[in-house]
Amino acid sequence: MTARVVGAGLLGASLGLALSSLGHRVVLDDVSPLGLSLACGLGAGEVTRPGENDTDVDLVIVATPPDVTAEVVVRELAAYPKAIVTDVASVKSYVIDDILAAAPSGLERFVGSHPMAGKERSGAPNADGDLFKGRPWVVVPTPATSREAQDLVATLAVDVGALPIVMNAAEHDDAVAAVSHVPQLVSSLLASCLAEVPEGALSLAGQGLRDTTRIAKSDPMLWSNILSVNASPVLSHLRGIHDALGSVIEALVECESELYPPAAVATLAATIEAGNAGVARIPGKHGGAQRTYEEIVCYVPDKPGELARLFADIGSGGINIEDVRLEHAAGAKVGLATISVEPTVGEFLAAHLENLDWSVVR
Ligand SMILES: NC(=O)C1=CN([C@@H]2O[C@H](COP(=O)(O)OP(=O)(O)OC[C@H]3O[C@@H](n4cnc5c(N)ncnc54)[C@H](O)[C@@H]3O)[C@@H](O)[C@H]2O)C=CC1
Ligand SMILES: O=C(O)C(=O)Cc1ccc(O)cc1
Numbered sequence: 001m002t003a004r005v006v007g008a009g010l011l012g013a014s015l016g017l018a019l020s021s022l023g024h025r026v027v028l029d030d031v032s033p034l035g036l037s038l039a040c041g042l043g044a045g046e047v048t049r050p051g052e053n054d055t056d057v058d059l060v061i062v063a064t065p066p067d068v069t070a071e072v073v074v075r076e077l078a079a080y081p082k083a084i085v086t087d088v089a090s091v092k093s094y095v096i097d098d099i100l101a102a103a104p105s106g107l108e109r110f111v112g113s114h115p116m117a118g119k120e121r122s123g124a125p126n127a128d129g130d131l132f133k134g135r136p137w138v139v140v141p142t143p144a145t146s147r148e149a150q151d152l153v154a155t156l157a158v159d160v161g162a163l164p165i166v167m168n169a170a171e172h173d174d175a176v177a178a179v180s181h182v183p184q185l186v187s188s189l190l191a192s193c194l195a196e197v198p199e200g201a202l203s204l205a206g207q208g209l210r211d212t213t214r215i216a217k218s219d220p221m222l223w224s225n226i227l228s229v230n231a232s233p234v235l236s237h238l239r240g241i242h243d244a245l246g247s248v249i250e251a252l253v254e255c256e257s258e259l260y261p262p263a264a265v266a267t268l269a270a271t272i273e274a275g276n277a278g279v280a281r282i283p284g285k286h287g288g289a290q291r292t293y294e295e296i297v298c299y300v301p302d303k304p305g306e307l308a309r310l311f312a313d314i315g316s317g318g319i320n321i322e323d324v325r326l327e328h329a330a331g332a333k334v335g336l337a338t339i340s341v342e343p344t345v346g347e348f349l350a351a352h353l354e355n356l357d358w359s360v361v362r
């Protein structure tokens with residue numbers, strides 16, 4: 001297959017790397033000559049040849065920012081009249097409504113899509129051919145989309161290791177508002193408050209703050225683009241947070257003037273409990289309900305090769321690592337590795353590591 005990727009940034013170059021490694025021919029295009037050159041240099045594909053024949057291209061993937069995506073899709077449908085065309089924009093109704101309103105010919109060859117895989121850093125230098133592995137990939141047909149177009153994009157998702165899920169545009173936009181767009185805003189708001197926090201206080205930061213602010217490093221251009229064209233679904237989820245925050249503030253105001261006021265304490269406990277219930281609903285690594293693993297915590301000396309030695313020692317016990325988390329206190333010469341394993345092998349792993357002279361936190 002020959003795939004043409006328009007927009008050779010994080011998503012475009014990652015898809016280019018994934019498809020090239022599967023043996024497909026990938027042709028890249030980008031308004032930025034520098035971006036294009038970077039992506040080609042990374043091995044994500046080759047530059048479009050002048051006068052590239054429309055019959056050469058089977059699939060066009062538009063991986064540009066949301067505000068220009070509809071215009072590029074319409075142009076590509078006309079330029080490649082035999083190709084199936086898809087886009088990967090994070091917002092679907094806005095993009096698809098504009099494409100349908102332009103009413104280009106060949107609409108049956110267009111299907112929207114959205115790989116739920118990304119990074120907080122945009123641009124080709126952050127591209128990764130494994131980005132899509134194990135991630136959901138939403139396929140969004142329009143009323144005009146042909147079965148052939150829908151199936152080709154679902155196959156593309158499977159080929160790069162993703163799990164295709166068909167949704168309509170409104171369902172998609174509401175879902176991503178809840179699981180991606182509002183989390184981005186909340187993380188950014190939280191991190192923005194750190195600007196006022198003294199350095200001495202920041203030096204106490206642990207994994208909790210890092211976990212809740214990781215995505216605050218995201219690209220302001222891309223995210224202001226995404227949020228502004230998914231305003232209604234984002235607003236409806238954000239209003240729920242706004243109301244809950246109002247109740248927490250009222251409870252804390254009561255706590256300022258009285259010790260343990262029962263209603264306020266109940267509100268605080270209910271807030272944390274509601275969070276417990278929400279986090280338990282996030283599907284685990286294998287999809288479906290979150291699985292409970294046993295966590296073995298082990299000290300890892302801050303020296304080259306120590307983490308690799310730990311992983312090799314776990315492997316030598318025939319144990320599969322389900323998840324891993326590393327904590328590194330500023331200034332300390334040791335890290336804490338939390339290894340998640342199936343509960344049936346937890347005790348065996350702890351003893352196995354101690355036999356190999358690892359210091360396990362009991
Ligand atoms: N960054 C992420 O984590 C994810 C992003 N997406 C979506 O993927 C799309 C691309 O995002 P990223 O790869 O992160 O952005 P990026 O900024 O890394 O790449 C976008 C590329 O498109 C190029 N471009 C802009 N206008 C163009 C035009 N008119 N014609 C040709 N090229 C053009 C830019 O020069 C840039 O190289 C966006 O629609 C975004 O919503 C989807 C999933 C995850
Ligand atoms: O980093 C993460 O956790 C993400 O959720 C990445 C991401 C960013 C934007 C998207 O449209 C889809 C996925």
